[in-house]
Amino acid sequence: MKLLRIKDNSQQKKDAFSQVAKLTGIIADKTLEQLEREGVFVFPETVKDAKDITQDQMILQSVNDTYRSGNVMGFLGYGDERLAIASRFCGEGEDYLFQYLLDKVLDFPNIVDLDADANQDNRLFNFLLFLFPHYLKAAMRKGLFKKYIRHRYNDGNVKGTIDVARHIKKNIPFVGNVAYSQREFSYDNSLMELMRHTIEYIKRKPYGKKLLIKVKDEVKLVIDATPGYEPYDRQKIIEQNKKNTVRHAYFREYLALQRLCLLILRHQRHQIGTGARQIYGILFDGAWLWEEYINLLIKDIFYHPMNKSGKGAQRLFDGNVGLIYPDFISRNSEPRIIADAKYKLLGNIGNRDYLQVLAYMFRFDAKAGYYLYPEAEWSDDLKLWLNRGSTYEKNVVPRDDISITKHGLKIPMDAQNYSEFTAKMKVQEQEFTSVFYA
Known part of the structure; x- marks a missing residue:
């Protein structure tokens, strides 16, 4: 092989x-x-x-x-x-x-x-x-899954279509039974x-x-x-x-x-x-695995809309327009936090990802957004402050009230066996979730 x-x-x-x-x-x-x-x-x-x-x-x-x-x-x-x-x-x-x-x-x-x-x-x-x-x-x-199936009978209680060939084969000489079949809605x-x-x-x-x-x-x-x-x-x-x-x-x-x-x-x-x-x-x-795993870690402090089941659907606009499913919306509205699980390399979290989370933040009046990703390099969180101003007017400066943070869960790379890996992950999970309880 x-x-x-x-x-x-x-x-x-x-x-x-x-x-x-x-x-x-x-x-x-x-x-x-x-x-x-x-x-x-x-x-x-x-x-x-x-x-x-x-x-x-x-x-x-x-x-x-x-x-x-x-x-x-x-x-x-x-x-x-x-x-x-x-x-x-x-x-x-x-x-x-x-x-x-x-x-x-x-x-x-x-x-x-x-x-x-x-x-x-x-x-x-x-x-x-x-x-x-x-x-x-x-x-x-x-x-239970139910559908129509055809059952074959041979008795005196005729309720369906008579099966002539089978009737001749089974009921000669005639003793009162009739061969017939009936279409029935059945679980079996x-x-x-x-x-x-x-x-x-x-x-x-x-x-x-x-x-x-x-x-x-x-x-x-x-x-x-x-x-x-x-x-x-x-x-x-x-x-x-x-x-x-x-x-x-x-x-x-x-x-x-x-x-x-x-x-x-x-x-x-x-x-x-x-x-x-x-x-x-x-x-x-x-x-999908990463998002569901993150949900297990932070479900006590975040709502988790689910697009597969339609659970927790949100709308951008009045009139039931603009269906969206943010990954995580903080249960605490003061301050509101929007978080997005990303099974990506840190450097691959880019422009489209920024626009998506910023749109969610604007919709829910959130000042803080997070990308929750698996981290291999054990680098510190990267906090990005939203700009204000325009390059045309040469007045671009960072705001001090709206930010997005790339927050990684550090994955142990030196574990000798699965038990050791599990123990180290428990420690990293506590450190990872601690920022939301501060």
Whole structure:
């Protein structure tokens, strides 16, 4: 197996990708939307709704004789070639920050190891399994999935369409029964059965019960709703779901769950990546993980509008005009603070970012704004004072009342193991949040 390991938000010579040339040729300059259609699983499930990662973002973008990586982390495979994308904070060892973000935001077990190539496919499969509770919970918030299915009967209670051929086959000589079928609105449908098969599959794993205990109520609802479950029907259920994907926009969470279940149930060690042209893998939006992690740290002192769920939507103008979703709005209005989580290098936080936060500050009468980013260099905060005046009139001077601060959370780069990294992160988190309690 050929394995290349790179980091997010980095730039490397194209020659460095020669050992995974076939894989690189497939993914280079392709958008996330294109890769999703080809079988790559992207988290979070609705890329088009994410703010810092877009459907037209590329995993590898050609820039002259180099490739530039973006905000995503994860694994990709094609044939015997593998590409592992780590966070830029992993140093030469394991990617402790990536693991830490997954652990905090998604309650993942400690499974991130981007060095060993022998079990890369198994690790990819583990990622899919550990995502199942999150997707199940998200889908079930919409209620149990119900759709019309056709049931076949053979009794004297005729309520639907008579099936003449089946009636002749089963009911001669006539004893009072009639073969008929009826279209009914039912919870026990192919998608619910697919979810049930996935649950039963995960249960048989050594860590299965521990994994499903997080969603025990949702699991019980699925089991209760699928009395027709039969273990030997798995392949039939898989084929039905491949042909009949969820189409209604309201149930998009169920579409993501359906895709995940199919990937899990169709996985076999000797089949993953089967086919001369099949690419596979799983990619995580680093910007989304970082924003949700920051929210866990400061949720007691900041509101966190969420554009995916429509929670906390704000408007710029009267008349319901100008929909906006600032990352964080301080609960205390005196003084009001606007904060923006950025999974970016310090030097890459620039003009468009400034304009966005300043617009939010103006809207909420805030005098202070913050960029909350991961810091590798352990540099001090950078405070920028807004100018007043004009170069035309030669009277430009900094104001003393409106500022934006680039406030970094220092990421430990010298940890020897994950336990040490976690302990050091706790210290840095306290220092990071202390500025908002002053």
